Amino acid sequence: MEMRRLSLFLVLCSIVLAMPAVYGTAQGPKEVEEWFQIQKLRRVKEKVTKLHFYFHQKLNGENLTAATVAKANMTDTSPTFFGLVNVIDNPLTVKPRRSSNEIGRVKGLYAAASLEEVALSCVLNFVFTKGKYNGSSLSLLGNDPYRLPVREMPIVGGSGVFRLARGVAKFRTYFVGLGAPPQNVTVEVDIVALHY
Numbered sequence: 001m002e003m004r005r006l007s008l009f010l011v012l013c014s015i016v017l018a019m020p021a022v023y024g025t026a027q028g029p030k031e032v033e034e035w036f037q038i039q040k041l042r043r044v045k046e047k048v049t050k051l052h053f054y055f056h057q058k059l060n061g062e063n064l065t066a067a068t069v070a071k072a073n074m075t076d077t078s079p080t081f082f083g084l085v086n087v088i089d090n091p092l093t094v095k096p097r098r099s100s101n102e103i104g105r106v107k108g109l110y111a112a113a114s115l116e117e118v119a120l121s122c123v124l125n126f127v128f129t130k131g132k133y134n135g136s137s138l139s140l141l142g143n144d145p146y147r148l149p150v151r152e153m154p155i156v157g158g159s160g161v162f163r164l165a166r167g168v169a170k171f172r173t174y175f176v177g178l179g180a181p182p183q184n185v186t187v188e189v190d191i192v193a194l195h196y
């Protein structure tokens with residue numbers, strides 16, 4: 001019995017050594033199963049990763065990154081845009097300027113789902129495309145009371161490097177263009193996430 005456990009452990013260790021640095025789409029379901037076994041056997045301590053970046057949303061003109069896919073017949077007369085649903089694919093950059101280094105995209109959708117204030121119910125995926133996080137993603141699900149200077153939303157999961165992630169995202173509006181809803185927005189994002 002002990003021997004079998006030891007040999008299983010050695011097999012799993014060799015899997016760890018042979019495991020490529022890239023997770024995510026490069027691995028099939030079998031590798032994911034093995035990955036779970038390894039985390040359990042080694043009782044791996046979770047890492048804390050802090051991320052800081054900006055995303056840029058453009059709702060009109062050239063190279064737009066957001067589209068309104070639905071609205072209610074009361075949206076246009078609602079002071080909180082109630083019923084508006086936007087789908088986005090916004091670039092993530094390291095600096096506030098749109099022209100700074102792009103490290104990924106935030107893809108997903110949000111709905112203006114509050115009658116009392118402007119608050120967006122968000123389903124967002126931060127999909128990273130550079131460096132050690134290339135191919136990994138973090139998923140956010142939360143309520144964004146857009147007019148507050150700082151908003152907090154939960155990170156509820158992740159893929160690749162961020163498998164089984166959980167954490168906290170803080171949004172701060174960095175720039176708002178003209179219009180209602182505004183046509184250009186830059187948001188500063190801080191994320192602290194626990195993951196293996």
Ligand SMILES: *[C@@H]1O[C@H](CO)[C@@H](O)[C@H](O)[C@H]1NC(C)=O
Nearest residue numbers: 058060061062063064098099
């Ligand atoms: C739109 O994108 C193209 C290609 O990246 C770029 O050349 C052009 O300047 C962009 N237009 C605006 C208004 O940003």
Ligand SMILES: *[C@@H]1O[C@H](CO)[C@@H](O)[C@H](O)[C@H]1NC(C)=O
Nearest residue numbers: 071072073074075076077078
């Ligand atoms: C909105 O739609 C409902 C149901 O279709 C209708 O009864 C109502 O009159 C509409 N309201 C406006 C402001 O158009």
Ligand SMILES: *[C@@H]1O[C@H](CO)[C@@H](O)[C@H](O)[C@H]1NC(C)=O
Nearest residue numbers: 022026128129130131134135
């Ligand atoms: C990110 O990963 C993809 C797929 O593995 C690869 O094609 C691409 O070159 C990588 N990009 C960077 C910047 O490492």
Ligand SMILES: *[C@@H]1O[C@H](CO)[C@@H](O)[C@H](O)[C@H]1NC(C)=O
Nearest residue numbers: 058098176177178179183184
């Ligand atoms: C929106 O952003 C573009 C650059 O992407 C800029 O040229 C334009 O002046 C901005 N518009 C507003 C209303 O802020």
